[in-house]
Amino acid sequence: MTLKTLLVHVDDTPAGKARLDAAVTLASDKDAHLVGLGIRPPEPVPAYGAAVIPKALVRDISKENDEHMSALRKRFEEKLRQAGREAAGEWRAVTGEPEDSASLHGRYSDLMILGQVGLKQTPEGLRDLAEAVILESGRPVLVIPEKGAPASIGRRILVAWDGSREAARAVSDALPFLREAEKVTLLSVTSDNSQQLPGAEIAAHLDRHGVNVESDSQAARGPTGETIMKQAEGLGCDLIVTGAYGHARWREIVLGGVTNTLLRRSPLPVFMSH
Structure with missing residues (x-):
């Protein structure tokens, strides 16, 4: 087997930025297609609260999430451009439970690149992502340390x-x-x-x-x-x-x-x- 498709979870933490750098480098080394995955959690507005939560607040939450995903996409695409690999990557923004979303999209890749478990800098809903995905996805996972990866991986x-x-x-x-x-x-x-x-x-x-x-x-x-x-x-x-x-x-x-x-x-x- 050769590595043809890699998937990296993208977030805006320092560890996430280091993970993205490692993923782009690895994709370049392996001449692999790189998928950047941004996970947008379901907006915390329960159905029973629709009548009492102001519509303006709902719109503000949605707009903030949209802007966040847009910023993540911009960073991902800029990293690909800097590496000269614009044509060898794609962005996916999904809405849903992080563990389910990452596991599902990971099944369409040869390897998923995720962050360490339990990092305080990571949003609470994403801290155990690698742990669940390893068990649920049916795909191997490369876990990048908080500080990032060496210049080369696998020598x-x-x-x-x-x-x-x-x-x-x-x-x-x-x-x-x-x-x-x-x-x-x-x-x-x-x-x-x-x-x-x-x-x-x-x-x-x-x-x-x-x-x-x-x-x-x-x-x-x-x-x-x-x-x-x-x-x-x-x-x-x-x-x-x-x-x-x-x-x-x-x-x-x-x-x-x-x-x-x-x-x-x-x-x-x-x-x-x-």
Whole structure:
């Protein structure tokens, strides 16, 4: 698979601006079509209140939302123009619940580019967007840290491997990155000092795909998520690839500890599949 269509969620926060920069750079590197998605929440005017809420107030709210979407579109199109990619992008402004809207439009892309979970600068209704979309969309998600992404994404990659279905899905989805990487480290975090390499079989599989891969096994000395982040930074990686772990009732149950840690705290971009 090659990356032909990328989708980035666009907002006006500092993290959103850094995310847009990363998306435009990645689309240029991959020669991919970039979709900018602006999400306009439903206007907070319940039907039963239509008779008591002044029409002027309703118009003002609608006008403010229109102006906000127009400003986001202008920023998106200006970034494309600066990169010389006006013909390789499109803007979509949608109205609806953010999780549903992003998941739906993400299904028409090869990869979604979203922000970290739980950022205080992000409007409350969008803070958990990546968490829900990873589980609902059926597409991989690239989560960009609050501070933004390195100048390049995918030159040196750490793959967190535990043999699970989710990890296998992530490796498969990330092949466009893995094949082009200068170096891929397949990290298995174990609970003891075993000398076995749990990722030997998947490493051989990746080697047959032309991936420059090596296996590494680390004994966990603390939370697994912390071990993954520390190892990735120590190796000079610019991308972490991992499966996202959830539950059948994900609306009520928090994502697994490793996933939650990486979604909220990773200093590097994280490629996740579920």
